[in-house]
Amino acid sequence: MKVHCKVDNAFLCTKVNLRRNVIKKHFNKSSFNILNCCAAKNKVWRSLDEFYNTSIIHLDLNPQFDGVIKCDANDYVQNNDLSKFDIIDIDTYGSPWDIFFNSIKSCTGTTVFFLTWGRTEKNLFNVPNIIKQTFNFPKSSKKGRNPLCKYMEKNITSLLVRGYENGIFIKDVYEGFPQGNARYFGLTVIKED
Numbered sequence: 001m002k003v004h005c006k007v008d009n010a011f012l013c014t015k016v017n018l019r020r021n022v023i024k025k026h027f028n029k030s031s032f033n034i035l036n037c038c039a040a041k042n043k044v045w046r047s048l049d050e051f052y053n054t055s056i057i058h059l060d061l062n063p064q065f066d067g068v069i070k071c072d073a074n075d076y077v078q079n080n081d082l083s084k085f086d087i088i089d090i091d092t093y094g095s096p097w098d099i100f101f102n103s104i105k106s107c108t109g110t111t112v113f114f115l116t117w118g119r120t121e122k123n124l125f126n127v128p129n130i131i132k133q134t135f136n137f138p139k140s141s142k143k144g145r146n147p148l149c150k151y152m153e154k155n156i157t158s159l160l161v162r163g164y165e166n167g168i169f170i171k172d173v174y175e176g177f178p179q180g181n182a183r184y185f186g187l188t189v190i191k192e193d
Helices: 010-025 041-045 075-079 097-106 129-136 148-163
Strands: 031-036 053-058 067-071 087-091 109-118 168-179 182-191
Touching: 010 041, 010 087, 010 109, 010 168, 010 182, 041 087, 053 075, 075 097, 087 097, 097 109
Parallel strands: 031 053, 031 087, 053 067, 087 109
Antiparallel strands: 109 182, 168 182
């Protein structure tokens, strides 16, 4: 039997480069308020310390260093005001989408999101119910999985219109080079009141 081990920041260089590139393109400042939803050992943001002055709130179910709030990130984003954050980093082992959509509800103005989206054992991406409901996805296959990318390529216009109708405008989307069983995204999201 093959055993899958979770490895924190297995592709650190890809994650760090994505963050540097998106921050460089989006911000004209070097000081940020960050919500790090899945802190692990904080390798990603420690790698960026020399470039930016950051104020970070770290969350993790299993804290691995001092100063981390032990909690479920999805609970935190649903019960706290996120308007003070410039950046929300959701570096999960699996799907970031529930946390992402729940975060948008209490964000205001422009927020940069970094998302790590892990794949399933079948090499397809899980599409959580929140995405299916928000963007009106078609029915799932027998196994409950539906490759998001194929659907998005065919229906990107309707996805953007649906987001816009809900006051959400995705200004920019960047993708780091996919590695192993994950894809890495940087999104600039504008939420209109």
